[in-house]
Amino acid sequence: MAGPAIPARRQPPSLLSRPGLGMLIGFILLSAVVSGIGGAVTTPEIDGWYRLLPKPGFTPPDWLFAPVWTALYLMMAVAAWRVWRASGIAGARGALSLHLMQLALNLAWSVLFFGLHLTGAALVDILLLLIAIVLTARAFMAHDRIAGLLMLPYIAWVGYATALNTAIWLSMA
Numbered sequence: 001m002a003g004p005a006i007p008a009r010r011q012p013p014s015l016l017s018r019p020g021l022g023m024l025i026g027f028i029l030l031s032a033v034v035s036g037i038g039g040a041v042t043t044p045e046i047d048g049w050y051r052l053l054p055k056p057g058f059t060p061p062d063w064l065f066a067p068v069w070t071a072l073y074l075m076m077a078v079a080a081w082r083v084w085r086a087s088g089i090a091g092a093r094g095a096l097s098l099h100l101m102q103l104a105l106n107l108a109w110s111v112l113f114f115g116l117h118l119t120g121a122a123l124v125d126i127l128l129l130l131i132a133i134v135l136t137a138r139a140f141m142a143h144d145r146i147a148g149l150l151m152l153p154y155i156a157w158v159g160y161a162t163a164l165n166t167a168i169w170l171s172m173a
Helices: 018-046 062-091 093-115 119-143 145-150 152-172
Strands: none
Touching: 018 062, 018 093, 062 093, 062 119, 062 145, 062 152, 093 119, 119 145, 119 152, 145 152
8 A cells, every 4th residue: 555645846937047047036126116216216305304313322323224225125125026936926825925914014114204204104014024034934945944044134133223213202202
C-alpha cells in the first residue's frame, strides 16, 4: 500500500526568466509609485510647514530621508518578489495582501502628516503601519527567510519615525 502522495515543491522562476524579471520589475514599480506619490506630498513641505515644526534633538538631517527611503522601498520590493517567487500569488496571498496594506498605510502617513498636517491622525496611522510591517515581515518569513529579514531595517526606521512623530505630536498638544 502506497503512502500519501507528497505534493511536488513549486519550482520558483529564475530571476532571468520572463515571469521572474517581470514580477521583480512590477514590485519595484509598485514601490516607486508609492514612493513617488508620497514624495510629491512630502517634498514641498520640507522647506515649509515641516521646517517650522518643533522637532526633537534626535531628528535626522533632511538629506538623509531620500536615500534611506529609496533603500527601504527597494528592499520591500525585493522581499515581496522573493515571497512571490517562493510561493506564487495564490500561495502567498495573505503575505502579499499584508504587503499591499502596509504600502497603503505608508502612503497614507505622508498624506496625513505632510499633506494635511494632521500629526495626531498621522501618529495613529504610523502605529498601525508599524504593526502591519511586523505582521508582513512575519508572513514573509514563513515563505522566505531572506524576505522576512529584508523587512527588518524598515521596521527599525518606522519605529524611529514613530518616535519622531510622537515627539512632534506631543510638542504641539
